[in-house]
Each structure stands twice: as C-alpha cells, then as structure tokens.
Amino acid sequence: MILYTMMPQDLVFPPEEERQQSTGQMMMNYKGVPVLAEQVDAMNYQIIRVMSTDPSHYLNTDCAPGTKISFS
Amino acid sequence: MLRQISHIYPESRIKKSVLTILMGIMSVGGKKRMMEMNENTPEKPEGQKEEKSSLMEKIQQLGQTNVPQLSQDSKIHCLTIVGQIEGHVQLPPHNKTTKYEHLIPQLVAIEQNPKIEGLMVILNTVGGDVEAGLAISEMISSLSKPTVSIVLGGGHSIGVPIAVSCDYSFIAESATMTIHPIRLTGLVIGVPQTFEYLDKMQERVINFVTTHSNIKEDVFKELMFAKGNLTRDIGTNVVGVDAVESGLINEVGGLGVAMKKLNELIDLKKEQNEGIIQ
Numbered sequence: 001m002i003l004y005t006m007m008p009q010d011l012v013f014p015p016e017e018e019r020q021q022s023t024g025q026m027m028m029n030y031k032g033v034p035v036l037a038e039q040v041d042a043m044n045y046q047i048i049r050v051m052s053t054d055p056s057h058y059l060n061t062d063c064a065p066g067t068k069i070s071f072s
Numbered sequence: 073m074l075r076q077i078s079h080i081y082p083e084s085r086i087k088k089s090v091l092t093i094l095m096g097i098m099s100v101g102g103k104k105r106m107m108e109m110n111e112n113t114p115e116k117p118e119g120q121k122e123e124k125s126s127l128m129e130k131i132q133q134l135g136q137t138n139v140p141q142l143s144q145d146s147k148i149h150c151l152t153i154v155g156q157i158e159g160h161v162q163l164p165p166h167n168k169t170t171k172y173e174h175l176i177p178q179l180v181a182i183e184q185n186p187k188i189e190g191l192m193v194i195l196n197t198v199g200g201d202v203e204a205g206l207a208i209s210e211m212i213s214s215l216s217k218p219t220v221s222i223v224l225g226g227g228h229s230i231g232v233p234i235a236v237s238c239d240y241s242f243i244a245e246s247a248t249m250t251i252h253p254i255r256l257t258g259l260v261i262g263v264p265q266t267f268e269y270l271d272k273m274q275e276r277v278i279n280f281v282t283t284h285s286n287i288k289e290d291v292f293k294e295l296m297f298a299k300g301n302l303t304r305d306i307g308t309n310v311v312g313v314d315a316v317e318s319g320l321i322n323e324v325g326g327l328g329v330a331m332k333k334l335n336e337l338i339d340l341k342k343e344q345n346e347g348i349i350q
Contacts, residue, residue, distance in 0.1 A: 001161045002273060004254050005199030006228040012156065012167060025165070027174070034174075053149040053178045053191075066129065 030069055033057045037069060045069045147189040148334060149182050151175065152196075157208070157230055159201025170197065172204040179211045189341075190334045193221040193238055199229025202254060202273055206230070206280060209237040213284055218337035222330045223247045223321065233277055235321065236285040240333050242325045245312040249320065251295045252307025286319035 003012065024039040025048060034052050037045040047067045050058055057063065153175075155168030163169055182188050193212060199205070212219055212234065221238035223231070228250040235241050235249070243249070254274045278296075282289045295308040295318065302309060315321040323329070 001159060002202045002254060002270070003156075003200060004202045004205065004230040004277070005156060006226070006250050007156070007198050013164060014166070051174055051178075053151050053182060055146045055148070055150050 027051065028069075030063050031060075033060060033063045035063055040068065043071050045071075147187060147338075148192055148331075149188050149190075150192045150194060151178065151182075151212075152194045153208070153231070153234060154196050156198060157200025157205045157234075159204030161201075169200070172201070172207060175208055176211060179208075179215065182217065183215055188217065190217055190338045191215060191219045191238075192330065192334055193219060193234070195221060195223045195227040195231050195235055196225040197227060197231040197234070199231055199250075202230055202277065204230075205234060206276060209233040209280060209284075213237040218334060218341055220330050220334040220337065222325075222327065223249060223315075224326075226250070230277070232320070233280045233284070236281055239337060240323070241285070241321045242323050242330045242333070243312050243315050243321045244326055245324050248309050248311045249315055250302070250307060250309045251292070252302065252305055253296055281320070285321070288319070291318055292320075 003009075005012065025036055026039070026045075028035060028037050028045070030037070030047070033050060035047045036049040036051055038048050040046050045068070047063055047065050047069065049065060050063060052058070061067075153170045155170060156163055158167075158169040158171045182191055191212070212221075219238040219240075221235050221241045223235050223241070223243040224247055225244070226248050227235045227243070228248070229252065232249055232251060235243075254270055254277065278289060278292060281287065281292055295310065297306055298308045299306050301307065310318060310320065312324050316324050323333075
C-alpha cells in the first residue's frame with residue numbers, strides 16, 4: 001500500500017501503545033438509509049455518520065447522526 | 073348502583089342474569105369512556121418535551137442538529153470525500169476515512185438510477201491510498217452524468233486527481249491543494265526497483281491529472297518538485313486562485329456557483345439528448 005497523503009506517517013499510524021481498541025462501528029441500512037453506526041451496548045446502536053449520496057437522507061431526522069437505534 | 077338494582081329485583085335468578093348483562097354494559101361503557109379520555113387528554117406538551125430532550129441529546133452528543141425536511145427526492149446527489157481515502161488497509165480507528173468500498177457502489181447506483189441527473193463531489197481530504205484514490209477518480213470521470221467538484225478546505229495529495237476528475241471543478245478561495253511527490257510510507261526496501269515502482273505510481277497520478285484538467289505536464293511536475301514551499305518537503309501548496317491560474321481547477325467559487333454550473337450542465341445534456349432523439 002502506498003499512502004499519498006499530507007498527514008505524517010506517525011499521525012496516521014500512532015505508536016502501538018496509543019492505539020485504541022476497535023470501536024465497534026459497522027455499516028447498516030436503517031430505514032433505507034445507509035449509515036455508519038457504533039454499538040453502545042448489547043441492544044443499542046448510535047448513528048455516527050450517514051453514508052448516503054442522496055442529500056434528502058441527510059435531512060431525515062430519523063437517521064440524523066446521534067440518533068440511537070435499539071433492537072429490542 | 074348494583075345494590076340498588078338488586079333491591080329492586082329481589083329474585084335471585086333474574087338478579088344474576090340482569091347483573092351480568094348490566095356489568096357487561098358498564099364495562100363496555102367504561103372502556104369507551106377511558107378511550108375517550110385518552111383521546112381528549114392533551115399529549116402535545118409531552119411529545120414536545122420528548123422532542124426537545126432528544127434534540128438536546130443530539131446536540132450534546134455530537135454537536136449536530138437536524139435541518140427541516142425536504143419532501144421530494146433530489147435529482148442531484150452529493151458525494152463527500154473527507155479525511156483519509158482508505159484503500160486496501162483499514163486505517164486505525166482514530167482516522168476519519170472515506171472508504172473505497174462505500175464510494176464505488178454509490179457511484180454505480182448513481183450511474184444506473186435514471187432519476188439522478190447529476191453528481192456534486194465535495195472534497196475536504198488530506199489524501200490517502202493511491203490506488204483507491206485513482207480508482208475513485210476513474211469512476212467519477214467515466215460517469216455519463218454531469219459532475220461538478222468543489223474543493224473546500226483542502227484537496228491534498230491524492231485529492232488532486234479526484235478534484236479534476238469531474239466535468240467542472242471549483243475551489244473555494246481559501247481552500248488549498250498540496251501537490252507533492254509520492255513517497256513510500258512504512259518499510260522501504262532500498263533497491264532501484266522501489267524507486268521505479270514509485271516513479272510509475274507517480275506517473276499514473278500525473279497522467280490522470282494532466283489529461284483531466286488544463287494543467288500542462290511540465291507545470292504540474294514543476295509544482296510537484298518545487299523546493300522551498302513546504303517546510304519539510306518538496307512540493308507546492310496551491311491556494312484557491314493559484315490552482316485556477318495554473319489550470320488545475322476551472323474556477324474559484326463555492327456551493328452556489330457550483331450548483332448553478334451543475335444545473336447548466338444537466339440542461340445542456342438534456343438538450344443534446346433531445347437532439348439525438350429527433
């Protein structure tokens with residue numbers, strides 16, 4: 001892999017001890033909108049980012065970033 | 073009430089049957105009244121409170137709030153390319169990334185959906201994987217629909233080919249694009265082949281940029297290998313107007329002019345298509 005980026009190598013890949021655990025983020029389709037969600041606990045997810053290209057999806061309050069999704 | 077009734081009708085048999093009927097009626101009536109009460113109770117303040125608290129929660133959690141609803145589907149789709157462009161290797165989670173495997177299916181969907189007439193690409197990227205960046209650039213440049221890009225903030229390194237891959241490109245006046253040579257990150261094997269490999273990779277970027285923009289190859293190379301512009305590196309940081317003057321980007325402008333241009337291109341394409349049909 002060749003990175004062609006402005007960011008210094010040590011910012012992109014921090015030293016081993018600083019590295020965090022995986023954040024439990026995953027892609028899902030919520031109400032027809034592709035979103036990136038993070039697991040909060042066993043049954044709940046929180047939307048981090050809307051991954052759609054349709055601008056109207058970003059105006060949908062049901063899947064705005066920060067919204068909690070629960071599977072219960 | 074029931075006691076009164078039992079007083080009036082002392083015979084036990086009649087009393088029992090009447091009572092059961094009466095109780096039935098009463099329970100139905102009771103339920104009905106309860107339902108009516110539910111309908112009548114003003115729920116609005118509660119709902120508003122809930123809305124407010126969820127809004128507060130959103131603001132507190134991510135510093136974001138939502139904007140009013142648009143009803144109809146948009147005929148223009150928007151692709152945002154932010155942070156690092158991620159390729160074959162998943163970057164550590166603290167990096168904000170744009171993933172190649174997310175963008176490519178979206179581009180395919182945009183190409184095949186007849187309702188989508190144009191694509192706006194918004195860039196604020198620091199660069200990233202060469203192969204992924206070039207793949208995205210190729211995909212955008214091969215779209216049959218009109219495309220317009222805007223560089224906001226920064227379109228550095230591999231962001232440059234993506235910015236020029238659109239039919240028309242804009243750069244915000246304060247936005248910058250850093251053009252610098254490709255170098256190897258991580259393990260470097262010090263053999264001449266490594267240099268050749270890098271040189272080939274660089275040639276791919278230069279070829280793409282020069283064929284998709286008005287910049288001349290020697291001008292682009294000059295910018296790429298310029299000394300004294302970047303503190304610890306060779307290369308150039310071109311800001312807004314400079315990018316337009318060198319021919320890399322078509323015009324200085326923001327969202328308004330970019331959207332206007334995209335609509336113009338869409339209309340032009342429609343006219344052309346109508347011409348062909350006739």
